[in-house]
Amino acid sequence: DTAKPDVLAIRQMQSEVMEALNGHFQFHRLHEAGDRDAFLAEFGPRIRGLAVGAQTPVDSALLDRLPRLEIISNFGVGYDTIDAAEAGRRGIIVTNTPDVLTDEVADLALGLLLSTLRQIPQADRYLRAGKWPEKPYPLSATLRERKVGILGLGRIGRAIARRLEGFDVAIHYHGRSRQSDVSYAYHPTLMEMAQAVDVLMVVAPGGAGTEGMVDAAVLAALGSDGIVINVARGTVIDEPALIEALRSGTIHGAGLDVFAKEPQVPQALIDVERTVLLPHVGSASVHTRRAMGRLVVDNLVSWFEGRGPLTPVAETPWSPRT
Numbered sequence: 077d078t079a080k081p082d083v084l085a086i087r088q089m090q091s092e093v094m095e096a097l098n099g100h101f102q103f104h105r106l107h108e109a110g111d112r113d114a115f116l117a118e119f120g121p122r123i124r125g126l127a128v129g130a131q132t133p134v135d136s137a138l139l140d141r142l143p144r145l146e147i148i149s150n151f152g153v154g155y156d157t158i159d160a161a162e163a164g165r166r167g168i169i170v171t172n173t174p175d176v177l178t179d180e181v182a183d184l185a186l187g188l189l190l191s192t193l194r195q196i197p198q199a200d201r202y203l204r205a206g207k208w209p210e211k212p213y214p215l216s217a218t219l220r221e222r223k224v225g226i227l228g229l230g231r232i233g234r235a236i237a238r239r240l241e242g243f244d245v246a247i248h249y250h251g252r253s254r255q256s257d258v259s260y261a262y263h264p265t266l267m268e269m270a271q272a273v274d275v276l277m278v279v280a281p282g283g284a285g286t287e288g289m290v291d292a293a294v295l296a297a298l299g300s301d302g303i304v305i306n307v308a309r310g311t312v313i314d315e316p317a318l319i320e321a322l323r324s325g326t327i328h329g330a331g332l333d334v335f336a337k338e339p340q341v342p343q344a345l346i347d348v349e350r351t352v353l354l355p356h357v358g359s360a361s362v363h364t365r366r367a368m369g370r371l372v373v374d375n376l377v378s379w380f381e382g383r384g385p386l387t388p389v390a391e392t393p394w395s396p397r398t
């Protein structure tokens with residue numbers, strides 16, 4: 077069917093997405109091509125849409141192979157693996173999946189915070205290991221009387237803050253600018269916030285602008301009761317500095333859903349007892365992944381029906397031609 081636009085997936089995505097793309101478009105799968113280079117030489121020039129997962133790099137080298145590309149639809153709200161600025165220069169729209177995962181990720185962030193403070197997974201392991209009859213589980217840290225600092229008060233950061241209001245803790249935030257519609261304590265620098273709080277919730281986007289911004293000095297400022305929770309990108313934290321801070325007792329513990337080099341997790345983090353480590357599952361419920369998948373497809377369908385993208389990213393804004 078030559079009337080259908082050519083759309084390319086560069087890796088396997090959930091089956092509902094693959095089936096929908098196959099139904100709507102002339103659909104190609106780069107990851108199934110034996111010879112990637114030969115495939116791109118043959119089909120690259122006619123590809124007009126790209127569907128990508130959050131962990132698949134889309135850089136100039138790939139864009140060079142896709143000269144007719146109009147839109148990149150990303151599965152995930154974070155798109156740090158896509159060179160969106162370069163896409164913008166080339167007139168290519170990038171879309172992501174905001175909103176549909178906000179509450180799911182915020183829920184997980186709260187779960188990770190409570191798990192880390194009250195050592196819920198560790199206590200479960202203790203029971204399963206048959207240790208309870210010997211002696212009660214040791215007393216844990218607490219969320220009581222805590223001050224929580226949110227790094228990145230975007231959609232997910234705000235959803236986390238709303239939940240935290242119900243937990244009766246002080247809420248602080250740091251981001252590029254003060255937000256006039258919230259009453260949480262704003263700090264113009266991360267360091268200032270780290271000095272004022274004892275929980276750091278990392279919800280800032282990944283990429284060059286935030287790389288390693290939670291460094292040894294920030295961790296030290298949290299203090300020995302300090303807790304770090306990260307549901308954003310592993311790159312935002314200087315991972316070796318975090319390992320050192322955990323080992324030395326500079327901070328108390330960490331709950332991490334994301335890592336610098338996923339799916340590799342440093343053994344040093346696993347060896348530290350006061351960590352709760354999750355395999356990047358923030359948005360990973362059946363319900364939310366389905367909604368994300370639909371939005372990936374709907375962005376492409378809307379674009380190729382001439383109605384514009386539904387959720388373009390900031391670097392590639394869309395205004396309909398009049």
Ligand code: 8YV
Binds near residue numbers: 131151153155
């Ligand atoms: C991704 C995520 O969808 O949305 C994001 O930014 O990190 C996840 O929800 C996940 O990595 C799937 O690739």
